[in-house]
Amino acid sequence: MLLRKDVLVLRRSPLLLGILIAYPLAIALLVGLVASYASSKPRVALVDEDNLPASVVVGGKRFHVDRTIRQASQNVKLVRLSPEDADRQLRTGKVVAVVTVPPGFIASLKGMVRSPQLELQLSRGTISSRVEQQVQALVFSLNRRLQRAYIASNLRYVTLILKGGDGSFLGQPIDVLGIERAERLLDAMPETPRNRRLRDFLHDARLALANTGDALRSTAHPIELVRAPGRGRTWVLSAEVQAYALGLTITFLALVLAAGSLAAERDENVIGRLARGLVGLGQLIWSKVALAAAVALALGLAISLAFGIAIEIGGVAGGEPWRRLPLLVVGLVLAGACLGALGALLGALAREARSASLVALLVVMPIVFLGLIPREVVPPAAWASDVLPFAHSVRFFSAALYDLSPWTSVLREGLWLVALGVVFGGLARIEARRLLT
Amino acid sequence: MSRGTALLAARGVARSFGRTPALHPVELEIWDGEAVALLGPNGAGKSTLLSLLAGALEPSSGSIERRKGVRVGWAPQRPAQYGRLSARENLELFARLEGEHDPEDATRRLLAEFDLPGKAAPSANLSVGNRQRLNLAIALLGDPEVLLLDEPTAALDPEQRRRLWDRVAALREAGGALVFATQNQEEVERVADRVAALRDGRLVFAGPAADYDRSQTDTLFA
Numbered sequence: 001m002l003l004r005k006d007v008l009v010l011r012r013s014p015l016l017l018g019i020l021i022a023y024p025l026a027i028a029l030l031v032g033l034v035a036s037y038a039s040s041k042p043r044v045a046l047v048d049e050d051n052l053p054a055s056v057v058v059g060g061k062r063f064h065v066d067r068t069i070r071q072a073s074q075n076v077k078l079v080r081l082s083p084e085d086a087d088r089q090l091r092t093g094k095v096v097a098v099v100t101v102p103p104g105f106i107a108s109l110k111g112m113v114r115s116p117q118l119e120l121q122l123s124r125g126t127i128s129s130r131v132e133q134q135v136q137a138l139v140f141s142l143n144r145r146l147q148r149a150y151i152a153s154n155l156r157y158v159t160l161i162l163k164g165g166d167g168s169f170l171g172q173p174i175d176v177l178g179i180e181r182a183e184r185l186l187d188a189m190p191e192t193p194r195n196r197r198l199r200d201f202l203h204d205a206r207l208a209l210a211n212t213g214d215a216l217r218s219t220a221h222p223i224e225l226v227r228a229p230g231r232g233r234t235w236v237l238s239a240e241v242q243a244y245a246l247g248l249t250i251t252f253l254a255l256v257l258a259a260g261s262l263a264a265e266r267d268e269n270v271i272g273r274l275a276r277g278l279v280g281l282g283q284l285i286w287s288k289v290a291l292a293a294a295v296a297l298a299l300g301l302a303i304s305l306a307f308g309i310a311i312e313i314g315g316v317a318g319g320e321p322w323r324r325l326p327l328l329v330v331g332l333v334l335a336g337a338c339l340g341a342l343g344a345l346l347g348a349l350a351r352e353a354r355s356a357s358l359v360a361l362l363v364v365m366p367i368v369f370l371g372l373i374p375r376e377v378v379p380p381a382a383w384a385s386d387v388l389p390f391a392h393s394v395r396f397f398s399a400a401l402y403d404l405s406p407w408t409s410v411l412r413e414g415l416w417l418v419a420l421g422v423v424f425g426g427l428a429r430i431e432a433r434r435l436l437t
Numbered sequence: 438m439s440r441g442t443a444l445l446a447a448r449g450v451a452r453s454f455g456r457t458p459a460l461h462p463v464e465l466e467i468w469d470g471e472a473v474a475l476l477g478p479n480g481a482g483k484s485t486l487l488s489l490l491a492g493a494l495e496p497s498s499g500s501i502e503r504r505k506g507v508r509v510g511w512a513p514q515r516p517a518q519y520g521r522l523s524a525r526e527n528l529e530l531f532a533r534l535e536g537e538h539d540p541e542d543a544t545r546r547l548l549a550e551f552d553l554p555g556k557a558a559p560s561a562n563l564s565v566g567n568r569q570r571l572n573l574a575i576a577l578l579g580d581p582e583v584l585l586l587d588e589p590t591a592a593l594d595p596e597q598r599r600r601l602w603d604r605v606a607a608l609r610e611a612g613g614a615l616v617f618a619t620q621n622q623e624e625v626e627r628v629a630d631r632v633a634a635l636r637d638g639r640l641v642f643a644g645p646a647a648d649y650d651r652s653q654t655d656t657l658f659a
Binding site: 001005008009012013268269270272273274275276277278279433436437 | 454488491492493494495509511513515516517518519520521522526530531533534535559575
């Protein structure tokens with residue numbers, strides 16, 4: 001009866017309901033944008049102490065320096081700075097790393113005898129490891145381009161050994177007989193056991209050198225990463241975004257609704273009337289938990305259906321948006337109920353509907369952001385998040401919708417949500433007595 | 438000869454809010470067919486005593502005793518109803534919660550009796566007087582034997598006051614009882630059999646209404 005009443009009251013407040021639905025969706029979108037911005041290119045200073053030329057020839061291949069750096073630095077934004085400016089910007093955090101090209105770099109590169117070195121300075125902080133990875137990726141990309149030139153250069157020497165002819169080595173002109181020409185010379189000589197041994201050797205050498213290209217390439221790349229055709233989802237349609245959008249929307253809605261509607265019983269002076277034997281305080285808390293679960297289910301299903309339709313229309317592969325809906329229903333109800341219990345606790349503590357709604361609003365963001373911080377980055381944030389429903393809800397939704405075998409995750413997170421719901425509900429029941437004063 | 442068990446009784450009942458005592462231990466019995474007026478200035482503890490008798494508040498000490506099977510109706514001073522629900526919806530909801538056999542019928546009856554609008558407008562939009570009528574109508578759901586009314590006539594027009602007292606008279610004739618808080622001496626003289634006067638949370642007078650005169654009221658409110 002109370003749940004029916006609460007749903008009726010909610011229906012009578014279309015503006016409030018609209019805001020309650022639109023606001024968290026807008027926040028989810030903003031969080032998504034911020035998250036995508038966070039993975040954008042970090043700014044890295046490039047200090048050129050070797051006066052890099054416009055182009056350089058390595059292994060007979062010409063490299064346009066700026067173009068090559070631009071092509072190789074897809075994951076970082078490289079900005080050329082003086083050593084002093086780079087140092088200052090690193091200290092102030094305007095750049096996250098400084099890559100220095102030391103004097104003699106190009107000479108070492110052209111010599112192809114000793115590996116030239118780049119120097120890397122990193123800022124302190126949690127993203128330094130990520131920046132180091134990005135810079136390593138930049139060096140890896142440059143190395144790949146140079147390796148191709150080195151291999152091509154080495155293969156020219158191999159061809160020279162095979163075919164013979166004019167060439168140069170360390171800047172000195174050379175004339176090479178070559179295996180093929182040596183074989184032809186041997187053919188013109190009388191057949192003797194020593195000639196036959198030489199001919200066999202030249203035959204074996206020619207066969208072996210014929211495979212040098214592949215051997216060099218496989219030595220340069222013992223493991224080569226080949227990009228397979230076909231694409232994954234854009235981040236907008238990714239499993240993570242759907243799970244977070246569901247989690248954030250439901251967290252916001254369930255907390256504010258349960259907190260506000262419980263405190264409103266006191267504001268409307270009805271709680272005394274209910275508490276004198278008509279409805280126990282436990283039943284009252286339960287009705288708010290049920291309201292939060294029902295609204296979370298309705299809204300969560302609506303979001304999932306919209307998401308599934310977008311995926312169908314977009315022809316995006318991956319995930320099973322329809323088959324897993326029953327499992328998602330369980331998650332939505334558990335998450336909504338658990339968050340409703342927490343909201344009821346906030347409502348009982350705040351006692352007034354306005355204060356309760358404000359407290360719930362203020363509490364939503366820390367709960368959500370605690371759940372977004374990776375465990376390996378700030379472990380205490382993850383411990384705090386463990387005793388709050390948001391992260392468990394998100395993991396439940398993600399597993400329910402996209403894990404190949406979701407049962408272990410779903411069971412673990414479901415038990416967390418039930419346990420937390422019981423604790424918050426119990427505390428809300430104890431604190432609800434404050435509403436009677 | 439023993440009179441049996443009181444319909445409703447406060448046994449040394451007291452209530453504090455935090456460290457502030459709102460009501461010191463009070464002894465009060467309400468018997469069949471009688472009307473008890475609670476008198477006292479603002480903050481004397483009348484509403485707290487009525488809430489305790491209704492069971493809407495838990496006593497800090499002492500207890501409330503209720504004769505077995507006795508039903509109690511309560512109308513607090515500030516109307517207790519859902520502002521976004523209409524008068525009809527409020528009555529139907531509380532009729533169901535009170536266990537009325539036919540909630541729709543009880544609703545229709547009370548809407549007519551209190552001359553309340555049956556349309557779907559939220560009760561928050563009703564006039565102060567109509568909200569108080571709805572408050573009283575809700576208190577009458579479930580056919581209570583004891584009515585606890587906190588300044589029931591404060592926002593009612595003369596016609597509605599007359600109807601209310603007629604209803605109370607019928608209840609008393611049927612063996613029910615009334616406890617009402619008021620600051621209106623005329624109502625005390627016209628309705629009450631007994632008076633319980635409170636001041637600063639203490640019961641300063643309890644006895645027949647006839648023994649309580651206007652001079653005591655002047656002292657009480659001084």
